[in-house]
Amino acid sequence: MKRWILITAALVVGVIAAAVALPGVVGTSYAAWNATAPVAAGVSAGTWSATPTPTPTPPASGNPITSGSGPTTIVALNWQLSSPVQFCTSGLKVGTTSSTPVPWVLRIDTKQAPFNGAAPTQIEPTATTTGPNASGILTITGQNSISGSQTQDVSICIYTGGKPPAVAAAGSSTYTVGSFEITSYNGFDYACIRGTVTGYSQFYVGWTATIDWDAVLAAKYGRGTTAYQNLIAKPLGSWLATGPRGGGTMAVTRSGNVYTGSGSDGWTSSGTKVGETQVVTACT
Incomplete structure (x- = not known):
């Protein structure tokens, strides 16, 4: 009986290993996306981090x-x-x-x-x-x-004449920028992305997010694929930041495939605080 159990277990392991190795068992886009470490937007041009997003306790802020x-x-x-x-x-x-x-x-x-x-x-x-x-x-x-x-x-x-907060460096006491993902693609030259900015400060702080279009596409489709080639030369525009207080356009600068943006509307997207998440979107 023990020999039969061992032989059966070995056969099951072999079947699983063969299924993983066979191309087409898992959809191509699914496998490509999940086999790559998540890409998280950094706060300086071209800097990308795969470290987990912190979930800190908001610290006590200075009292003015x-x-x-x-x-x-x-x-x-x-x-x-x-x-x-x-x-x-x-x-x-x-x-x-x-x-x-x-x-x-x-x-x-x-x-x-x-x-x-x-x-x-x-x-x-x-x-x-x-x-x-x-x-x-x-x-x-x-x-x-x-x-x-x-x-x-x-x-x-x-009530009037208030000053938007200065942009702060990302961190566990200010804000973090989550990974950016492709949310739609028409198979040719149109795609949209989405990411988040989560606040941790008692008072509003200005934020900035840097998105490497090449890295986003490579993580999703892989460099050299048809989807990558269709989209890499397409510029991202229509930048928006939307949060609990509404939405607003973003001021964005571009250097090659790297985009750096921050909120430009004092009422909606120029800052974030603890309990607020800004959703950033853009499309080709």
Whole structure:
């Protein structure tokens, strides 16, 4: 009985090995795609990485609002980010260590995100502002006073004139660029690609993605194939980035078969943050 089991097992292994070796057992395009390591877009022209995409925990970001001079304390502070260029504080509450009434005072480093160089367009309750100075520091002094256990709710917003975030380097605390894939091909000269940009930052950061058209086609079809030859000379255009806030066109530069693009619309695609994914598409 044992000899019969061993012979049967050997026959099964031989059949499997023969099936894998036979051409045509697996569809050509399927085999070519799955036999090649995934191609992930890097952040500099011509740089491609096959390392797995990280799934980090968003780190604590720097806080651009701090207590000003004197006894003011910050009791709570959250943010409501409508877009990369529009936002408000949410739940900002200030207190004081003074036993006598004193004005509350806050400092804003306007060079930090999410201000990105812009000053607030609305502050409630009524307050006076000084600056920003050469270091970008804006001082806000409330026109009312608080003391003891009293607290004051404060709202600081930018509704107009906001500044898009600067482009950051890709990484586990900013964003990652996923692999780009062929999503459609008409068999001749028309094809489309799709990739993603996933954010991890508390505040919006500008992003950039680099796509090597030659590498995408080679990974999908193999160099020298008919599909590769049909498409390699076709330029990619109609670049779009679409996310939870809508979609927008992308500013793209080309060097040979390498395309580097970033969002150009402040409302839609100029930045991404934790919980948001931008979908990038282009077609020949």
